[in-house]
Amino acid sequence: MHGMDLRYSPAAERFRREIRRWLEESVPAKRRRPRFWIDRDGSEESLELRRRWEKDRFDNGFAGVDWPAEFGGRGADHEIRAVHDEEMARARAPIGPFLGLTYLGTALLGPTLLRYGSDAQKRTILPRILSGETIWCQGFSEPESGSDLAGLSTTARRDGDVLVVSGQKTWTSLARHADAMFALVRTDPQAARRRGITFLLIDLTLPGVHVRPIRQMSGSYEFGEEFFDGVRVPVDGNVVGRIDDGWAVARYLLSVERNASPISQYVEFGHELDDVIAAARHTWKDGLPAIEHPQIRTRIARCRADLELLRVRGYDAMTRTARGQDLGADASVTKLLWSRTRLAIADLGADILGVDGQLSTEPDGRHHDRLSAESDGGHLGHLRWRHLHVRGQRIAGGTAQIQRTIIARDLLDLPR
Template sequence: MDIQLSKADEEFRDTVREFLATELSPTVREATAQTPTVFVEPDIHNAWAAALNRRGWLAYQWPAEHGGTGWTPVQRYLFEKECALAGAPNLTVLGLKLLAPVIFTYGSEEQKAYYLPRILSGEDYWCQGFSEPGAGSDLASLKTRAVRDGDEYVINGSKIWTTHAHHANRMFALVRTDNSGRKQQGISFILIDMDTPGVAVRPIYTLAGDHEVNQVFLEDVRVPASNLVGEEGQGWEIAKFLLENERGGSCHAPKLLYDLSMVEKAAADEPDARGGVLADDPEWRRRVAELRLEVQSLDMIELKILADIANGRKPGPQTSLTKLLASQLRQKIDLLAVDLYGPAGLQLPAQRPLYGDNSSDPFISGGAQVASARYLNSRAWTIFGGTDEVQSTIIAKTVLGL
């Protein structure tokens, strides 16, 4: 695997760095640093997405023929890496990374022409209706029913752990359109306007007190049949395609390295109760070094997958490996931050957001204020996008052949 950058790639990287230096505002960077949830709030996302869209870089993962940049896999990697190392917010993936590839791969020409531009403009903010009570990791057991009635589907059921449903104006969902065969064969993929009569959103508050996820109730919700993506019964195939994009195709390691470096930097100002600072404590340095080596190992795995993609091979089940490792490392780094700040890291202010003029004043520092909430919220990493157990099973079957 050759990981040396070409001259053209070095020039591209430098262009990205210049853009970040001028367009990534201190306000957005600070808000990102003080966000404890997995996804940033829409105000942060929208501000950063608008800046990228003005430059023509928002759809950096899309093919050029569908309005994307047409960048090579190496350029996409470099872009994500430089954004992570600069402290830029993660773009909310639901529309850009998850739905858009489904639309331009399985959608009709009318769906492509209507929905893709609205994702880029920010007119549509999407949520994902996959998990249900009793059907989380086992998506094939979903019970939300869609019955064809003329030119419409009538949908009844509920979705749970629906991220940002309280902000979204649209949802893409898996629904059951047939019960006659295997469970996977009767699932379809459909688009739902959240303003449709019969759609209700109930908040779910996390252990940290954040409102990021919800339960969505669908009662006699009428959706145009033209909102079906692909064919009836093709939902399971589309869901697997979407989840492969969710679990892979992005680089986790640079963001993890950035967050680890922020913890390491803060340790230089934290007393060790022996007259020194924690950054000089041998045991602390050992923990940081071990984590850094683990993240660097993940970085090499992601680069190997990148090399495969650059050579025309699909990411495949290796994405489960990166998802598994990244989730566990995310939690380890967040635990390290809590340990760094000691009692100050246990503060859990109820007020949100933790940034902006109306935020509460932190005790000790902003890093200490956000540490506990971030740690609690990162418990979700080993659940969403497929639990650690699901990823381990996929790796055992498809990679190890067990």
């Protein structure tokens, strides 16, 4: 794409036809229903289906399409990556931070290793990320530091050729299924806040690691917390960058995280808004379908406009990244936009459902019979679940307050 021409190249459109054919076979219609994965959340069936799908994706060449071929990717350009993201989201494939078993590896750790990793780390870790052989989680948040990443207290004391890790991480996506974690640890307690921090890869099967799931109010066990009791992590192969100099690595990863998938988010959130509109058509308020109320229509239009803005920002980020530019603090604008937009869509859905939206589950977590997926066509239960679930995504990647502070300080140069 050049200038204001938002059309894709012929090569990208050929790839679109190729991946769409594969997705028709690999994501059957029943798995595209809004409630399919929610109803199986936490089950062995869900885990096994997603594991097989990730392996199939890798075997067919649709994992890491823009990664170098030597590490298992296709070596494709940014347009191919954008088409890949669009089509995956359009097919409701099990991708993203909630369903994608390889998401944190492919979206966050992989790009970070491509920039900061050693040759050995790239050769050994990257292909195993794409194949799903190693599932990664992210160990940044801690109980006492909240969104203050530099305030972390998990320590890693040097003992010969190992780092001895002690402390706790929390709100960790994929904690239940992960084989390994990329984490920030404090290796020099005497250094300034952003000094003395190391970016470390930790095998979660090592002695002294304890993982405990966290149940959200939606009923999902997406997050977990990890306890490290003198875990001995070899320095060789597990430190990314240099010891005590992990802040630069972390900043780059955070910029990637905050701008990871605006193209697929645009499509995914569009699905969610379509679900809200469908619910508004068959939910009555004050004697009229909710869709007929002006305030509901206005909120739908505002969400649609914000989605289009997210799409344009996605194209801009894609182009700038392809030119080798570091998005830096500008990624915080996209993060603020997508979290605000998704929350607005979820809140609109809850307002349309009204009191029915409060009857989603029995005390034991089972879906309420009176408003089951079968009785409402799958829309109401999905909207209820999402309204509860998206609360955590406002925090993931940094809270709105953190993003506004970054924007004010680094983009607008406002005084403190």
